[in-house]
Amino acid sequence: MQNSLSNNLWKINQQLATVCLSHPFVQGIADGTLPHKSFAYYVGQDAFFLKAFARAYSIAAAKSPDWKTFELFHALAGGVKEELQLHQNYAAAWGVNLETITPGFSTRRYTDFLLATAWSNNIGAIAAAMTPCMRLYAFLGQQLATPEIPEHQYSEWIRTYSSQDFEHLTQKLEKVIDSYADNTQEAESTYCYAMLCERDFFQAAWEMASVNRVEE
Numbered sequence: 001m002q003n004s005l006s007n008n009l010w011k012i013n014q015q016l017a018t019v020c021l022s023h024p025f026v027q028g029i030a031d032g033t034l035p036h037k038s039f040a041y042y043v044g045q046d047a048f049f050l051k052a053f054a055r056a057y058s059i060a061a062a063k064s065p066d067w068k069t070f071e072l073f074h075a076l077a078g079g080v081k082e083e084l085q086l087h088q089n090y091a092a093a094w095g096v097n098l099e100t101i102t103p104g105f106s107t108r109r110y111t112d113f114l115l116a117t118a119w120s121n122n123i124g125a126i127a128a129a130m131t132p133c134m135r136l137y138a139f140l141g142q143q144l145a146t147p148e149i150p151e152h153q154y155s156e157w158i159r160t161y162s163s164q165d166f167e168h169l170t171q172k173l174e175k176v177i178d179s180y181a182d183n184t185q186e187a188e189s190t191y192c193y194a195m196l197c198e199r200d201f202f203q204a205a206w207e208m209a210s211v212n213r214v215e216e
């Protein structure tokens with residue numbers, strides 16, 4: 001919806017969305033040239049991230065004032081479980097052991113923020129913290145799938161996030177913002193903080209390709 005709070009929050013963060021789209025990590029996925037080392041690190045970190053993300057959805061489910069919203073968050077957590085299955089497949093293909101992942105700095109900062117928000121806020125604020133993750137990836141997926149999904153080693157990533165399923169889940173979460181979040185400075189800064197975490201998540205994975213970081 002054009003004038004909705006969720007749409008306004010997204011529009012305010014257009015510049016950050018563009019920064020993510022043109023980030024060398026994302027462009028490397030777009031044209032298939034992203035170094036394996038970088039993608040392998042990302043897959044491991046993302047599996048850790050997604051587990052926290054699913055837990056945050058479940059906390060939101062428990063806090064939901066009505067059953068319909070409970071079911072929605074439960075379904076969203078189910079969507080993350082499917083995404084994690086995809087990561088299991090990637091991990092097997094890319095030689096990453098998901099059982100022994102330790103979170104890097106940017107990963108931990110993002111998951112700590114999400115879980116702290118989930119435990120201490122209402123579902124409107126929780127949705128404001130969690131929507132950038134969905135809307136940004138839907139945006140990136142759809143951009144990278146235009147005019148068509150390229151065929152290379154990262155096609156599956158683009159297919160997942162450009163899918164109608166992912167767009168639908170994103171819109172459902174945005175509706176929670178529109179129904180339950182207050183249009184405040186806090187909602188805006190929460191949304192923006194998550195966008196910054198997203199950018200740094202790509203940056204950390206990108207640096208993996210060139211620098212030997214302590215997390216390695």
Ligand SMILES: Cc1ncc(CO)c(N)n1
Nearest residue numbers: 046049133134137198201
């Ligand atoms: C860090 C991050 N943000 C968003 C998504 C999309 O679910 C993801 N898999 N990982």
